[in-house]
Amino acid sequence: MRSRGKFSTCCANTSDTNSAYTMRIAISTGGGDAPGLNAVIRAVVLSALDRGWNVLGIKRGYMGLLGEDDVVPLTRESVRGIQHLGGTILRTTNRGNPFSYPVLNADGSMGEVDRSAELIENARNLGIQAFITIGGDGSLAIAQQLFERGVRIVGVPKTIDNDVAGTVATFGFDTAVSTALEAIDKLHTTAESHDRVMVLEVMGRNAGFIALHAGVAGAVDVVLLPEIPYDIERVCQVVRDRDHSGRKYTMIVVAEGAFPQGGTSSVAGVSLPGQAPRVGGIAGRLANEIQARTGKESRSMVLGHLQRGGMPTGYDRLLATRFGGAAVRAVADAHWGHMVALQTPRIVTIPFTEALKETKRVDPRHDIVLTARALGISFGD
Numbered sequence: 001m002r003s004r005g006k007f008s009t010c011c012a013n014t015s016d017t018n019s020a021y022t023m024r025i026a027i028s029t030g031g032g033d034a035p036g037l038n039a040v041i042r043a044v045v046l047s048a049l050d051r052g053w054n055v056l057g058i059k060r061g062y063m064g065l066l067g068e069d070d071v072v073p074l075t076r077e078s079v080r081g082i083q084h085l086g087g088t089i090l091r092t093t094n095r096g097n098p099f100s101y102p103v104l105n106a107d108g109s110m111g112e113v114d115r116s117a118e119l120i121e122n123a124r125n126l127g128i129q130a131f132i133t134i135g136g137d138g139s140l141a142i143a144q145q146l147f148e149r150g151v152r153i154v155g156v157p158k159t160i161d162n163d164v165a166g167t168v169a170t171f172g173f174d175t176a177v178s179t180a181l182e183a184i185d186k187l188h189t190t191a192e193s194h195d196r197v198m199v200l201e202v203m204g205r206n207a208g209f210i211a212l213h214a215g216v217a218g219a220v221d222v223v224l225l226p227e228i229p230y231d232i233e234r235v236c237q238v239v240r241d242r243d244h245s246g247r248k249y250t251m252i253v254v255a256e257g258a259f260p261q262g263g264t265s266s267v268a269g270v271s272l273p274g275q276a277p278r279v280g281g282i283a284g285r286l287a288n289e290i291q292a293r294t295g296k297e298s299r300s301m302v303l304g305h306l307q308r309g310g311m312p313t314g315y316d317r318l319l320a321t322r323f324g325g326a327a328v329r330a331v332a333d334a335h336w337g338h339m340v341a342l343q344t345p346r347i348v349t350i351p352f353t354e355a356l357k358e359t360k361r362v363d364p365r366h367d368i369v370l371t372a373r374a375l376g377i378s379f380g381d
């Protein structure tokens with residue numbers, strides 16, 4: 001049975017939801033979705049049930065605890081067959097910050113209200129004793145604020161951008177790179193067939209990990225990152241040099257947040273209240289500039305949300321499962337205010353504050369960048 005705003009947790013009559021549980025936890029998924037979310041949910045639910053705990057699922061970030069969506073019991077049946085599914089059975093939102101909840105003012109302007117006390121009270125009324133929140137930097141910042149208000153909460157880092165500090169990888173990243181690489185392989189053939197410049201835009205607002213990993217793995221000619229502002233003339237020189245050497249096509253991968261030296265990233269579309277500004281459109285801008293400066297026929301493509309969908313890779317399914325199991329152990333060990341993190345070869349827990357200190361970004365001295373340059377890949381600088 002599900003409830004919308006009534007917070008009733010009358011549950012299906014199964015052994016997973018009898019009243020003799022030793023602890024009741026709640027799990028939520030926030031921010032952009034990522035392949036692997038369902039594998040985390042499944043691992044949390046099965047690990048918790050193995051301890052005799054009871055699990056509730058909060059729909060759409062924290063909306064289920066604000067009367068804007070449901071709170072549902074999660075049982076073995078709930079998570080059966082979801083390991084390989086993209087998306088999240090709990091759904092998500094990147095507009096649900098309970099501390100600055102978007103509201104429409106009487107004068108028609110948009111405002112924000114703090115609904116955190118309401119959330120905490122509703123959780124108490126449901127008998128929720130601890131939270132496991134799965135999210136990126138935005139969700140982890142909310143979790144830190146809840147922790148500071150006495151909420152017992154553990155985090156699982158999630159983003160295809162892989163820009164959460166303190167963890168070698170976040171689940172979703174490997175799948176996004178695989179999706180981008182598949183696109184690069186396909187674009188190589190059409191670019192070569194037409195002697196064209198092909199510019200592929202991938203996700204990565206502040207960090208260019210997807211562009212870097214997929215670009216190097218895909219043996220492209222130019223990789224443009226937010227961390228290394230580019231000189232359009234340098235990019236065009238790569239095109240000209242390749243042309244003169246008989247390699248009549250050029251493959252360029254650009255992170256959506258990349259920008260020219262002295263410039264700013266491209267804005268694409270209008271974001272809604274409570275959402276981060278939307279970046280994008282750099283690929284089309286670059287293709288037009290390159291064509292105008294070099295005379296080479298240029299085309300562009302934005303991979304967009306294809307990188308957020310689909311079935312998680314085996315690596316992401318395993319990492320997500322490891323994170324879910326570790327999060328339940330962190331709850332059992334009362335590591336409140338901590339998130340699980342991959343610090344190869346182990347999964348550890350680190351304070352939210354450590355993860356939130358800064359956004360993890362590509363280090364221009366990283367071996368992948370150094371090797372890419374040695375192989376002749378240009379970063380436009």
Ligand code: F6P
Pocket residue numbers: 032094136159160161203204205256279308
């Ligand atoms: O943070 C993950 C991410 O996919 C970014 O790479 C991208 O810029 C953003 O989310 C897109 O957000 P939305 O789904 O709101 O368009």
